[in-house]
Amino acid sequence: MDNKNWGIIATWRMAFDGITEGATMLQDNKSATDAVLTAVTRVEDYPYYKSVGYGGLPNEKGVVELDAAFMDGTTMALGAIASVKDVANPILVAEKLSRERFNSFMVGEGAEQWAFEQGFEKKEMLTERAQQHYIKRCRETLYRGLSPYTGHDTVGIAALDLDGNISVGTSTSGLFMKRPGRVGDSPVSGSGYYADSDIGAATATGLGEDLMKGCISYEIVRRMGEGMTPQQAADSTVNDLEKKLIARYGRAGDLSVVCINKDGDFGAATNIDSFSFSVETSKHPATIYVCERKGSETHYSPATQEWLDAYQARITAPIE
Secondary structure, three states, rough: OOOOOOOOOOOOOOOHHHHHHHHHHHOOOHHHHHHHHHHHHHHHHHOOOOOOOOOOOOOOOOOOEEEEEEEEOOOOOOEEEEEEEEEEHHHHHHHOOOOOOOOOOEEEHHHHHHHHOOOEEEEEOOOOHHHHHHHHHHHHHHHHHOOOEEOOOOOOEEEEOOOEEEEEEEEEOOOOOOOOOOOOOOEOOOOEEEEEEOOOOEEEEOOHHHHHHHHHHHHHHHHHHHHOOHHHHHHHHHHHHHHHHHHHHOOOOEEEEEEEEOOOOOOEEEEEOEEEEOOOOOOOEEEEEEEEOOEEEEEEEEOOOOHHHHHHHHHHHOOO
C-alpha cells in the first residue's frame, strides 16, 4: 500500500504540538501508529489540559478516571480501556491491548492490574490544579445551583503514513464531575473513533452520550467509502445526527469530528462555535483551525494570534 501522501489530524488546539511531532515522524517514514501514540502521549502528559491524562478533571468523588482507545486501520486491530485510575499513559495501554487476540477492551480494576503487570507506569493523575477545579465546582454546585457537568474535550488523533496505513487513537478523563464508572464514546469503536486504511479514519469529541447514539465515527468513514469527500462526510454525518437527536430526543449535545482519507485529504465538522482542530499533511502546513458553523456547513479559518494568546491565558489562569 505504498502511498505518496501522509497526514495527521487531531481534535482541539491542545494536540498541535503533538501532531507536529507526529508529522515529522511521518515524513521520516515512521508508522501511523507511532505518530498517533507520540502525539496522544504529549497531550496526556501536559498538566494544563483539563480533559486528558495528567491534570484531567475528576469524577464527582474527586477521582480521575481515564478512558482511551487505539485502532489500526490496516489490521482492524483495536484495544481500549475505560474507567481506569493511576495509569500514566492510557493510550499506550490501549495500543498494547490491540495486539491481544482476546480481552482487548478492559475496564476498571482488571484493566489497571493488567497494565501494571505489563510494566506500564503507575502515577497519581490528580494534580493540585485539577483538585482546585474540583473544589470550586463543588462550591458552585452547592451554593449557586449550577450543573456539575462541564468539559468533555477528548483528544482524538488520526494519522496516515507513507505506506498507506491509517491509525487512530483517543484519550480522555471524560465528563467533569461524572458518576464513578461513567464511560463515554471515546473508547467505543465506531463512536469515538474508527479507522479503515482502505478508506480513512474519523474521531469525535463532545457529549459522549449523544455521540454514541449515531456511531458517528464509523458513519463518517462509511460515507467516505461511498465517495464523499472528508468534509462532506463530516458535515452530513454531524447534521444528520443532530437533526435525529432533536427530533427524537428533544435536544442534541456537543458533536464535533475530524477525519482524514487515504489520500491525505481532511475534514472537520461541529455543531458548536468553539471547536478547534490541528492538522498537518504532505499537502497542507501545520495549522490550528477554529470552526464556525454556518447553516449545515462547518467553516474554519486559521487561529489568530489573539485567539492563541487568549487560549493560553485561559488554560493557565489562576483558579479563583
